Amino acid sequence: MEKMEYDVVILGGVAAGTSAAASAKRINKNLKIAIFQKEPYISYGGCGLPYVISGDVSSPEAVIALTPDIFKEKKGADVFVKHEAYEIDFSNKIVYIKSEEGEKEVSYNKLVISTGASPIIPPFQAWGEKGIFKLRNPDDAKNILNFIKEENPEKAIIIGGGFIGIETAEALKKHGIEITIIEGMDHILGNIEPEIHEEFIHGIREKGVNVVFNTFAKDVIKENGVFKVITEDNEYTGDMVIISIGVKPNTLFLKDKGLNLAKNGAIIVNEKMETNINNVYAAGDCATVNHFITGKNVYIPLGTTANKQGRIAGKNLAGGNDSFIGVVGSLITKFEDIEYAKTGLTLQEAINEGFNAEAVFIKSGSKAHYYKGSKKLKIKLVFEKKTGRILGAQFVGGEIHPRLNAITSLIYTNGTVDKLRNMDLAYSPPFSPVWDIDLVAANQAIKKI
Amino acid sequence: MEKMEYDVVILGGVAAGTSAAASAKRINKNLKIAIFQKEPYISYGGCGLPYVISGDVSSPEAVIALTPDIFKEKKGADVFVKHEAYEIDFSNKIVYIKSEEGEKEVSYNKLVISTGASPIIPPFQAWGEKGIFKLRNPDDAKNILNFIKEENPEKAIIIGGGFIGIETAEALKKHGIEITIIEGMDHILGNIEPEIHEEFIHGIREKGVNVVFNTFAKDVIKENGVFKVITEDNEYTGDMVIISIGVKPNTLFLKDKGLNLAKNGAIIVNEKMETNINNVYAAGDCATVNHFITGKNVYIPLGTTANKQGRIAGKNLAGGNDSFIGVVGSLITKFEDIEYAKTGLTLQEAINEGFNAEAVFIKSGSKAHYYKGSKKLKIKLVFEKKTGRILGAQFVGGEIHPRLNAITSLIYTNGTVDKLRNMDLAYSPPFSPVWDIDLVAANQAIKKI
Numbered sequence: 001m002e003k004m005e006y007d008v009v010i011l012g013g014v015a016a017g018t019s020a021a022a023s024a025k026r027i028n029k030n031l032k033i034a035i036f037q038k039e040p041y042i043s044y045g046g047c048g049l050p051y052v053i054s055g056d057v058s059s060p061e062a063v064i065a066l067t068p069d070i071f072k073e074k075k076g077a078d079v080f081v082k083h084e085a086y087e088i089d090f091s092n093k094i095v096y097i098k099s100e101e102g103e104k105e106v107s108y109n110k111l112v113i114s115t116g117a118s119p120i121i122p123p124f125q126a127w128g129e130k131g132i133f134k135l136r137n138p139d140d141a142k143n144i145l146n147f148i149k150e151e152n153p154e155k156a157i158i159i160g161g162g163f164i165g166i167e168t169a170e171a172l173k174k175h176g177i178e179i180t181i182i183e184g185m186d187h188i189l190g191n192i193e194p195e196i197h198e199e200f201i202h203g204i205r206e207k208g209v210n211v212v213f214n215t216f217a218k219d220v221i222k223e224n225g226v227f228k229v230i231t232e233d234n235e236y237t238g239d240m241v242i243i244s245i246g247v248k249p250n251t252l253f254l255k256d257k258g259l260n261l262a263k264n265g266a267i268i269v270n271e272k273m274e275t276n277i278n279n280v281y282a283a284g285d286c287a288t289v290n291h292f293i294t295g296k297n298v299y300i301p302l303g304t305t306a307n308k309q310g311r312i313a314g315k316n317l318a319g320g321n322d323s324f325i326g327v328v329g330s331l332i333t334k335f336e337d338i339e340y341a342k343t344g345l346t347l348q349e350a351i352n353e354g355f356n357a358e359a360v361f362i363k364s365g366s367k368a369h370y371y372k373g374s375k376k377l378k379i380k381l382v383f384e385k386k387t388g389r390i391l392g393a394q395f396v397g398g399e400i401h402p403r404l405n406a407i408t409s410l411i412y413t414n415g416t417v418d419k420l421r422n423m424d425l426a427y428s429p430p431f432s433p434v435w436d437i438d439l440v441a442a443n444q445a446i447k448k449i
Numbered sequence: 450m451e452k453m454e455y456d457v458v459i460l461g462g463v464a465a466g467t468s469a470a471a472s473a474k475r476i477n478k479n480l481k482i483a484i485f486q487k488e489p490y491i492s493y494g495g496c497g498l499p500y501v502i503s504g505d506v507s508s509p510e511a512v513i514a515l516t517p518d519i520f521k522e523k524k525g526a527d528v529f530v531k532h533e534a535y536e537i538d539f540s541n542k543i544v545y546i547k548s549e550e551g552e553k554e555v556s557y558n559k560l561v562i563s564t565g566a567s568p569i570i571p572p573f574q575a576w577g578e579k580g581i582f583k584l585r586n587p588d589d590a591k592n593i594l595n596f597i598k599e600e601n602p603e604k605a606i607i608i609g610g611g612f613i614g615i616e617t618a619e620a621l622k623k624h625g626i627e628i629t630i631i632e633g634m635d636h637i638l639g640n641i642e643p644e645i646h647e648e649f650i651h652g653i654r655e656k657g658v659n660v661v662f663n664t665f666a667k668d669v670i671k672e673n674g675v676f677k678v679i680t681e682d683n684e685y686t687g688d689m690v691i692i693s694i695g696v697k698p699n700t701l702f703l704k705d706k707g708l709n710l711a712k713n714g715a716i717i718v719n720e721k722m723e724t725n726i727n728n729v730y731a732a733g734d735c736a737t738v739n740h741f742i743t744g745k746n747v748y749i750p751l752g753t754t755a756n757k758q759g760r761i762a763g764k765n766l767a768g769g770n771d772s773f774i775g776v777v778g779s780l781i782t783k784f785e786d787i788e789y790a791k792t793g794l795t796l797q798e799a800i801n802e803g804f805n806a807e808a809v810f811i812k813s814g815s816k817a818h819y820y821k822g823s824k825k826l827k828i829k830l831v832f833e834k835k836t837g838r839i840l841g842a843q844f845v846g847g848e849i850h851p852r853l854n855a856i857t858s859l860i861y862t863n864g865t866v867d868k869l870r871n872m873d874l875a876y877s878p879p880f881s882p883v884w885d886i887d888l889v890a891a892n893q894a895i896k897k898i
Contacts, residue, residue, distance in 0.1 A: 015883070048817055048878045056879065062819040292873070304876035304883050312871075325868060330875035341875055368497055370511040401851040401880050406858045412872055413862030419774060422761075423861055424741070426779035426790055427753035429497045430505065431850050434464070434753050 002104045008033040008317060009095055009108035010077075011085045012250070013042035015303050016114035016284025018066070019310030020317075021077040027318035033077035034106065036097050038084040038115075042068055044138055047303045050167035052141040053148075054174045060138040060145070085115070086253050090277050110279050110317040113254070113267060114310060117247035117285035117301050124220035124243075126227060132220060132241040135168055144242075148175050153239030155180070157229045159217045160245035161188030163333050168242050169209055170335045180210040180236055182217055182229060184245070189333075191346050192394065193380040195361050199396045203338040212236075247301060249286040262288050266299045271323040273313035281317055283309035292326035292412060293345060293391065294353050300329055328392075328411050332404060337375070339400045343408040344392025347382045358385045360444040364437035366399035368429035375399050381407070381417070381441040388416035388449050393441075402431075403438050417445040451553045457482040457766060458544055458557035459526075460534045461699070462491035464752050465563035465733025467515070468759030469766075470526040476767035482526035483555065485546050487533040487564075491517055493587055496752045499616035501590040502597075503623045509587040509594070534564070535702050539726050559728050559766040562703070562716060563759060566696035566734035566750050573669040573692075575676060581669060581690040584617055593691075597624050602688035604629070606678045608666045609694035610637030612782050617691050618658055619784045629659040629685055631666055631678060633694070638782075640795050642829040644810045645843045652787040652845075661685075696750055698735040711737050715748045720772040722762035730766055732758035741775035741861060742794060742840065743802050749778055777841075777860050781853060786824070788849045792857040793841025796831050807834045809893040813886035815848035817878035824848050830856070830866070830890040837865035837898050842890075851880075852887050866894040 008024055010017045013035040021033050035042065041064050048063040057063060068079035080099070087096035088111070095111065097104040119134040126132050131151065133144050147153070156172050158165045161183040169179045181188065187197050188211065201211060219230045220241055229236040249266045260268040260276040267275055267282035271290050275282050284306035288297040305327055315322045332341040350357035359382045367374035375398025382392040393407040402425075410420060421442035427434055435443075457473055459466045462484040470482050484491065490513050497512040506512060517528035529548070536545035537560075544560065546553040568583040575581050580600065582593050596602065605621050607614045610632040618628045630637065636646050637660065650660060668679045669690055678685040698715045709717040709725040716724055716731035720739050724731050733755035737746040754776055764771045781790040799806035808831045816823035824847025831841040842856040851874075859869060870891035876883055884892075 045817060045819065045878065045883065047876070047883075048819055051820060051878055056821050057817075057819045058821070302876065305873070307883050308871050325871045327873040330873040332875035332877045332880050334877075334879060343873075343875060368494060368506075370494065370497055370506050371500060372505050372507070399850075401848075401875075402854045405851045405855040405874055408872065408874055409855045409858035409864065409869075410862060412868055413859060413864045415858065415862045419861055420858075422757050422774045423857065424754070424776040424779045424792075425854055425857055426781035426792060426850075427496070427751065428781045428783075429494065429500055430783060431781050434494065434496075434756050 002102065004034070004104055004106045006034045006106060006108055007031045008110045008112065009106055010035045010112040010114060011095065012114035012116050012284070012286070013037035013079060014044060014046065014114070014116055014284070015306035016310030016313070017112065018043045018071065019307050020112045020114060020281070020283060020314035022075045023311040023314030024318040025076050027315055027320050029076065031318060035077055035079045036083040036085055037079065037081045039137055040081050041138060042066065042079060042081065043071060045303060046136065049135050049138070049141045050164065050171045052138070053144055053168065054171035060142045063138060088254065088257060090258060090280065093279070111281065112313050112317065113280065113282040113286060114284045114306070115250035115286045117249050119243060120246050120248050121243055122217070122245070126220040126222040126241070129222045131222070131227060131239065132243070134243050135164055147240060151239065153177055155238040156240045156242060157182060157227065157236050157238035158242045158244060159229065160243065161211065162190060162244055162246060163331065165242070165244035166335055167333060168244060173209070178208070180212065180238065182212050182215050182231065182236060184214070184216045186213045189340060191349055192342065193346050196340070196378065196380055196394045196396045199378055200338060200340050204335050207336060247285065251286050262297065262299060264299055268297055271326065272316050273309055273324070274316070281313040283313040290324060290326040292328050298327070300327055325412070328408060330404070330408050332401065337398060338396065339398060341395045341400050341404045342392070343404055344390070344411045345382060346392060346394065347380070350382050350391045355391060356385045357382055357391055358445070358448045359383070360441050360448065362437055362441045362444060364440055365433055366397070367431065368433050371429040377403070377437060379403065379437050379441050381445055383417050383445050385449060388418050388446065390415050390417060390420065403436065406438050417442040417449070421446055451551065453483070453553055453555045455483045455555060455557055456480045457559045457561065458555055459484045459561040459563060460544065461563035461565050461733070461735070462486035462528060463493060463495065463563070463565055463733070464755035465759030465762070466561065467492045467520065468756050469561045469563060469730070469732060469763035471524045472760040472763030473767040474525050476764055476769050478525065480767060484526055484528045485532040485534055485555070486528065486530045488586055489530050490587060491515065491528060491530065492520060494752060495585060498584050498587070498590045499613065499620045501587070502593055502617065503620035509591040512587060537703065537706060539707060539729065542728070560730065561762050561766065562729065562731040562735060563733045563755070564699035564735045566698045568692060569695050569697050570692055571666070571694070575669040575671040575690070578671045580671070580676060580688065581692070583692050584613055596689060600688065602626055604687040605689045605691060606631060606676065606685050606687035607691045607693060608678065609692065610660065611639060611693055611695060612780065614691070614693035615784055616782060617693060622658070627657070629661065629687065631661050631664050631680065631685060633663070633665045635662045638789060640798055641791070642795050642843045645789070645827065645829055645845045648827055648845045649787060649789050653784050656785060696734065700735050711746065711748060713748055717746055720775065721765050722758055722773070723765070730762040732762040739773060739775040741777045747776070749776055774861070777857060779853070779857050781850065786847060787845065788847060790844045790849050790853045791841070792853055793839070793860045794831055795841060795843065796829070799831050799840045804840060805834045806831055806840055807894070807897045808832070809890050809897070811886055811890045811893060813889055814882055815846070816880065817882050820878040826852070826886060828852065828886050828890050830894055832866050832894050834898060837867050837895065839864050839866060839869065852885065855887050866891040866898070870895055
């Protein structure tokens with residue numbers, strides 16, 4: 001077995017791993033760093049993959065920021081692709097790696113685990129057949145695009161209505177494919193306010209998307225070239241199937257090794273990205289993250305957080321001292337012109353966390369009412385009853401991003417509805433009504449305090 | 450002289466006046482309220498007028514929210530249009546009003562002065578001729594539109610490159626009119642960061658707009674149907690002229706009456722919209738406003754502020770108790786696809802206010818770099834060196850509104866660049882890069898602290 005030695009070993013080289021390498025090198029350029037990556041590429045924007053399929057991104061390769069060679073040249077870290085860690089000896093600080101070339105025994109001084117997460121694939125009979133996909137890496141996007149080109153599918157079944165499910169639905173619809181989304185819960189898009197959900201569902205159904213709730217896919221089979229998704233009391237047929245029911249951290253090889261893991265297998269880290277084992281850091285979709293409002297460790301795997309956590313892990317292991325402020329669960333997506341966003345807590349989440357919370361639900365326009373192209377949008381604003389502290393907001397409609405960013409910023413600064421209600425959010429008819437929806441919501445909220 | 454008696458007399462009924470009436474009525478519906486308005490209409494969105502000319506608003510009437518009759522019916526206040534106050538006897542609480550029907554002597558218990566502001570028109574010889582305009586009310590927009598239709602002008606000279614000047618330039622360009630902007634200072638758009646200004650000017654020049662700096666229009670004459678704008682050392686000819694060099698508060702009739710006025714004539718109000726005279730409130734473009742950062746009274750006449758001040762004045766005079774949080778000087782505008790925005794202080798303004806201020810200038814994209822249609826945008830972020838407190842930001846480019854609103858919110862909550870640099874601003878490729886420009890700027894800023 002080949003033996004190697006590095007100051008810093010990084011397992012996984014997508015968002016968190018490459019960020020960690022780059023930031024460690026900025027602190028100490030003499031560090032000898034190696035990234036071991038299971039897939040044949042590193043440094044790609046997984047969130048862009050649905051848009052590869054829709055054509056909003058030119059090609060699967062376009063989401064790859066840096067090749068291993070260029071990364072090595074620019075950032076100064078060794079990169080080994082198609083190399084997978086299968087065992088770690090934390091006491092002796094050795095990682096065991098397998099690859100087509102054989103096995104490697106790599107000793108480290110500092111270790112970053114950034115192995116990411118993988119889609120959950122139930123044991124469907126049809127899995128492995130042509131035409132049934134997950135969407136997680138550029139190859140998946142390539143396979144889907146090739147399938148569409150070659151097979152010209154007319155109907156797709158999407159199992160799971162999370163963000164990837166909705167974004168892939170939008171993408172496939174652009175190819176003229178009829179979409180059915182099968183969702184196990186009574187709502188899509190995770191924890192979402194009922195009023196906001198109703199609006200979003202109404203919108204995508206109007207655009208011709210079929211959505212079925214409370215329906216678990218028990219199996220998927222392929223018969224005579226057609227997929228059948230079998231549920232408790234029904235069957236749904238389609239020419240292709242996308243499985244998007246969620247992801248699980250790639251931490252199976254770390255079980256029972258003394259590393260603290262959350263229930264779902266995510267590595268528990270503190271705000272410095274330290275695990276419970278000395279000199280071992282974790283970051284990205286394989287790790288938990290601190291929540292700014294609740295102070296709890298949560299699992300919200302997102303590329304933007306992976307980048308931040310990776311940067312902080314790299315800084316700290318290289319001798320820096322940085323902490324992550326934490327997430328507030330901000331999310332934004334769209335289905336054609338219907339945008340959806342969340343930041344902070346939903347009313348139910350806030351109540352579950354012990355807040356004496358209240359909410360208002362407001363409809364408005366995105367521009368001055370008389371300005372052409374003003375879009376409808378809605379907000380549900382969640383706040384603490386006693387103090388007026390803003391705890392969260394959800395949005396649906398058009399041009400929601402400016403309104404979202406204001407609320408996110410206020411959450412991080414303990415802003416209140418009293419402060420928000422007369423805030424000087426820049427006004428001009430092409431950009432907003434004279435009373436922006438955030439201000440209207442705050443003015444209604446203040447009456448409930 | 451007809452005598453009238455009201456609980457509340459409101460002078461001026463555009464944004465502040467109508468807001469004051471409506472909010473006073475919400476607090477105490479028994480109040481007898483009269484609005485006296487010089488113009489033939491009330492309750493219009495002056496900021497929409499350039500877009501009436503561009504066609505983004507369907508007609509001059511579309512910016513009028515409520516007619517006098519409907520306002521009276523809905524809000525319960527009497528409305529007298531084409532009625533102008535020309536004298537106030539503060540000791541006896543009487544306002545003298547003139548109209549075509551004669552004069553009125555109106556006694557009040559509470560008075561709101563919301564007479565707005567008027568464009569400054571220098572004593573140009575050509576003023577009054579057909580083809581030379583201001584743009585302040587719906588009639589002005591109508592006159593400009595009629596002139597374009599009837600005369601088919603090819604060249605317009607815009608005197609003054611403020612917001613109205615720029616927005617009117619955009620509007621006239623939509624009609625195929627060649628634009629020259631004559632600006633007295635070495636920059637347009639008021640207090641603006643040099644880097645941001647350079648980008649904006651470069652952009653509009655590329656679109657064919659002529660801009661001349663450091664050039665005062667000494668006179669405008671009309672000869673053989675052509676306007677000549679005469680400057681120190683040059684002449685500019687055009688088929689039409691727009692005068693947009695700024696506004697002055699409509700307070701001339703209030704001079705030397707014991708009412709505290711600022712140097713430019715604006716009525717000095719506190720955060721409750723009270724003047725120095727008991728029972729007399731002022732709001733909107735005729736009044737000063739408190740600045741959230743500096744605590745000073747400033748003159749920044751904007752429709753959005755007028756609405757807020759009016760609402761607060763109405764509340765307070767009706768027995769409520771509300772204070773205005775103050776403005777931070779937020780502004781947003783655009784010339785076609787080039788957007789410009791400001792919030793808080795420029796670096797120079799911050800230094801002038803005594804802050805030990807620093808700034809960073811950052812370029813980025815509005816979406817993930819691989820996502821089609823990502824727009825270039827730039828930020829100059831101003832912060833306090835010692836504490837990292839965010840003092841202001843300016844933006845130029847595309848899709849700047851979400852980034853602007855985040856900074857505005859942080860200014861109001863004493864947010865710092867340390868807080869901002871890892872904030873969970875929602876990320877998705879169609880909406881932002883994984884590191885949003887605000888975060889990049891904060892990450893650069895933190896190095897200067």
